[in-house]
Amino acid sequence: MRPPFVPVADHPALDFLNTIGAPRGEEYEWLADGADLLDVMSVLKLADPASLSALATQLGPEAMNKAAAEARVLREVLRAFLEQDDPALIVQLNAVLRSERSHLALENATEGFTLERVHDFEAEGDLLVPIAASIADLLAQTDPNRRRNCDGPTCTMWFLDVSKNNKRRWCSMSVCGNRAKARAHRAKAKEG
Numbered sequence: 001m002r003p004p005f006v007p008v009a010d011h012p013a014l015d016f017l018n019t020i021g022a023p024r025g026e027e028y029e030w031l032a033d034g035a036d037l038l039d040v041m042s043v044l045k046l047a048d049p050a051s052l053s054a055l056a057t058q059l060g061p062e063a064m065n066k067a068a069a070e071a072r073v074l075r076e077v078l079r080a081f082l083e084q085d086d087p088a089l090i091v092q093l094n095a096v097l098r099s100e101r102s103h104l105a106l107e108n109a110t111e112g113f114t115l116e117r118v119h120d121f122e123a124e125g126d127l128l129v130p131i132a133a134s135i136a137d138l139l140a141q142t143d144p145n146r147r148r149n150c151d152g153p154t155c156t157m158w159f160l161d162v163s164k165n166n167k168r169r170w171c172s173m174s175v176c177g178n179r180a181k182a183r184a185h186r187a188k189a190k191e192g
Contacts, residue, residue: 005030005040008172011160012044013138014147016071016131017078018157023175025154031072034064037127046130047119055121067124074128078135082147082158089135096132099125152176 007015008023019031019040030036038056042049056064074092081089101120106113119130138147138160146161150171157171170176 002028002030005036005043007044008157008175009159010162011134011138011142012046013078013131013134014158014160015044016040016134017075017082018171019075020072021156023150023152023155023157023171027156031068031075034061034066034068037064037068037071041127041130044134046134047121047127051119051121052127055124055127059124063124067127070125070128071131074131074135093132093136096125096128097136100129100133101126102129150176 005019007018009015009018019036020027020029022028031040034056038049038052041047041052074096077086077089077092080086101122102117103120105116105118107116119126121127142160146166148159148161148168150157150159151169152171152175155171155176157176159168159171161168
């Protein structure tokens with residue numbers, strides 16, 4: 001059984017990349033269909049859940065599954081860029097970003113006013129816009145040396161190292177970090 005999708009990357013674009021991964025050695029796909037796409041976008045706060053739900057009702061499962069398939073393609077183009085510096089990502093991102101339909105909205109929050117970008121979803125392709133914007137933010141606003149793949153021997157997850165000393169090694173201390181500590185403890189006990 002697939003565990004729930006949990007963001008660990010400290011950036012939504014890398015968490016999006018981690019929608020397929022093997023954090024415990026077994027590979028899971030958290031973007032299998034349109035319903036998964038809506039869940040991931042909601043968890044990553046890439047769009048308002050009510051807007052996503054309304055679009056899903058309007059378009060139906062077939063169109064939503066098509067959007068999930070397009071998102072999986074974008075995810076693998078991002079992976080190719082991070083692993084091999086494949087320039088195809090930039091072309092694809094710019095094509096998606098050109099199709100953006102959104103507006104700014106002033107929101108009255110408890111701590112004061114906030115200015116939010118609200119995406120206007122009309123077609124399944126519109127769902128890629130907030131994902132592409134997140135990826136563009138990752139590339140434009142973060143240090144490439146801080147985008148890393150987990151050091152866990154079977155883990156495929158990525159993260160943004162936001163630590164002060166730039167020495168984060170694990171996608172999650174509770175998963176890969178603890179396993180590494182346990183292996184080191186067993187090795188030390190065996191030596192002693």
